[in-house]
Amino acid sequence: MENGAARTAPAVIVAIDGPSGTGKSSTSKAVAAQLRLNYLDTGAQYRAITWWMVANGVDTDDAQAVAAAADKPEILSGTDPENPTITVDGVDVAGPIRTQEVTSKVSAVSAVPEIRTRITELQRAIAAAAVTGIVVEGRDIGTTVLPDADLKIFLTAAAEARAARRSGELKDSDVKATREALIKRDAADSTRKTSPLAKADDAVEVDTTDLTLPQVIECVVTLVEEKRAGK
Numbered sequence: 037m038e039n040g041a042a043r044t045a046p047a048v049i050v051a052i053d054g055p056s057g058t059g060k061s062s063t064s065k066a067v068a069a070q071l072r073l074n075y076l077d078t079g080a081q082y083r084a085i086t087w088w089m090v091a092n093g094v095d096t097d098d099a100q101a102v103a104a105a106a107d108k109p110e111i112l113s114g115t116d117p118e119n120p121t122i123t124v125d126g127v128d129v130a131g132p133i134r135t136q137e138v139t140s141k142v143s144a145v146s147a148v149p150e151i152r153t154r155i156t157e158l159q160r161a162i163a164a165a166a167v168t169g170i171v172v173e174g175r176d177i178g179t180t181v182l183p184d185a186d187l188k189i190f191l192t193a194a195a196e197a198r199a200a201r202r203s204g205e206l207k208d209s210d211v212k213a214t215r216e217a218l219i220k221r222d223a224a225d226s227t228r229k230t231s232p233l234a235k236a237d238d239a240v241e242v243d244t245t246d247l248t249l250p251q252v253i254e255c256v257v258t259l260v261e262e263k264r265a266g267k
């Protein structure tokens with residue numbers, strides 16, 4: 037090796053996309069921790085900018101008003117899979133971005149092209165800075181944000197399973213209402229003009245309906261290791 041430089045493995049970029057409740061966050065965090073990669077929850081970034089709009093009185097149904105404010109908040113993501121963080125203008129918003137209010141407004145805000153341009157730039161910069169590599173999860177990572185990712189996974193699951201998983205996380209929620217809200221959000225995310233939720237042609241689809249979380253994690257870890265081994 038020239039100048040005695042240590043040989044290091046090239047950074048590996050993994051894109052994990054899919055609808056709500058398919059297991060993207062849990063799987064991505066665990067895979068990143070196991071393989072010592074960084075982790076980025078892009079949904080948290082869209083939730084964070086939505087939270088800022090609400091906190092600053094911007095009407096989230098007014099696309100022009102949302103677009104005009106797109107560059108205002110400073111959004112920072114911490115990418116340690118053991119302790120992912122998200123701040124807006126220095127404020128920790130990990131809790132507030134998960135409220136029903138933000139969840140019901142995030143699809144409208146994330147459909148605005150100026151918002152997507154802003155957040156996509158942040159995502160690409162974070163991925164480029166990841167020395168050993170990164171697992172990035174979202175809706176359009178394999179199709180738009182990181183089309184050259186080394187591995188693309190598209191997670192799916194039956195709506196019933198996804199709703200049951202989601203309502204298991206929320207206090208006092210009923211599965212039927214959760215299922216309806218989730219289907220509505222998926223439809224909005226899949227039909228928007230700019231960078232909709234979609235499976236990339238070269239993504240591996242994994243149906244998680246009848247798999248346990250450890251099984252999904254093992255499946256993705258194996259796929260990453262096979263890619264690294266050049267299989």
Ligand SMILES: Nc1ncnc2c1ncn2[C@@H]1O[C@H](COP(=O)(O)OP(=O)(O)O)[C@@H](O)[C@H]1O
Nearest residue numbers: 056057058059060061062063201244247248249
């Ligand atoms: N294969 C699975 N089987 C059962 N529960 C799961 C599975 N994958 C994820 N979960 C649970 O479902 C909920 C939603 O998972 P999450 O990773 O947040 O999904 P997403 O990021 O796709 O919305 C979490 O409570 C998680 O623990």
Ligand SMILES: Nc1ccn([C@@H]2O[C@H](COP(=O)(O)OP(=O)(O)O)[C@@H](O)[C@H]2O)c(=O)n1
Nearest residue numbers: 056057078079080082142143146174175176
């Ligand atoms: N890459 C991404 C990630 C999320 N989003 C938007 O952000 C919302 C919240 O994403 P999330 O990953 O936190 O949603 P859950 O899967 O946790 O329900 C989605 O419903 C999309 O509207 C997006 O447009 N593009």
